[in-house]
């Protein structure tokens with residue numbers, strides 16, 4: 001008994017030191033800081049997808065991929081370009097009983113060029129009331145296929161103000177040319193009999209770019225493992241303490257830093273059986289358009305796993321040396337990776353924010369729906385992070401050690417997936 005305890009202690013100790021050795025070569029703090037500083041600096045001006053600022057960030061990442069020696073994914077370019085329509089607002093106003101409503105108190109979403117509705121237009125009217133689940137109802141209205149006016153109970157006024165800052169700028173973009181339904185959200189007790197809604201916009205084509213590089217698999221080149229994050233953020237906001245740049249250091253410069261660090265690590269290892277694809281997606285913040293384009297242009301059946309990394313800049317609610325995985329139980333990817341971390345103190349957890357439906361809210365969503373074990377790895381305390389989507393999401397608020405340990409855990413955890421010895425189970429496909 002005693003002997004076996006001693007033996008297991010020796011085994012544990014030696015595993016601990018093996019783990020420490022493995023960690024050594026993965027990534028350094030100065031490397032993380034350099035990349036983070038590059039992506040989340042004020043020069044990048046918040047990396048909004050429909051600006052030259054995002055292009056600058058894309059160039060930065062392409063340059064890193066080139067330095068590492070990744071192969072360009074598309075036509076000898078790291079940039080996977082696609083065209084979408086950029087909608088710029090020219091005018092929007094709402095009159096209730098002939099009185100103009102403050103811009104903070106309404107939100108118009110859709111891709112109509114012109115919209116002019118009033119009480120005679122016979123538009124369906126619905127409501128998000130005090131006791132409703134705001135997020136759930138809001139999402140269902142946004143996704144519905146009909147024109148609709150939604151009264152928003154004043155208790156939710158701050159949500160509309162916040163969404164206005166994100167979607168209300170000149171960039172709500174549809175992914176089709178023909179006009180779709182419009183949704184008008186109005187903060188009010190109830191819509192008066194007399195109302196007028198006006199909206200006018202211009203639609204222009206705009207090129208967006210994902211940045212993608214890969215390392216060909218040595219023995220299983222047609223089996224892909226994807227490491228991804230999104231490089232775009234929300235750009236310029238209203239100034240707070242004279243700062244108007246939403247740097248997006250945690251969201252998601254931290255994830256892209258991990259993707260670049262992993263690319264460098266695996267390139268140095270140079271022993272991947274499977275093909276490793278490193279993807280920095282654009283336009284996540286405005287509707288996940290980058291990952292949608294990428295996912296719809298790759299054979300999902302060849303994708304063995306997707307490890308999407310989103311916001312790893314601060315300790316998770318489980319404490320240091322932990323990550324949570326969205327949709328943890330939908331495949332055994334998390335369990336396999338945990339196995340490979342035996343001997344370390346690092347643990348992977350199931351997503352603790354089930355009600356937020358995070359599994360389908362990030363760039364893993366499209367491939368997951370197609371059956372790929374595609375999960376998002378995060379440490380974000382999304383329910384109480386006051387810096388989320390504000391100008392305060394800066395490098396100075398991050399814990400660099402947390403980023404380092406997260407990268408190490410993913411690198412070691414994915415070992416068997418990369419060397420071809422482990423294959424995670426598939427996720428149940430979503431019917432459409």
Ligand SMILES: [Zn+2]
Pocket residue numbers: 230251252284310311
């Ligand atoms: Zn994000």
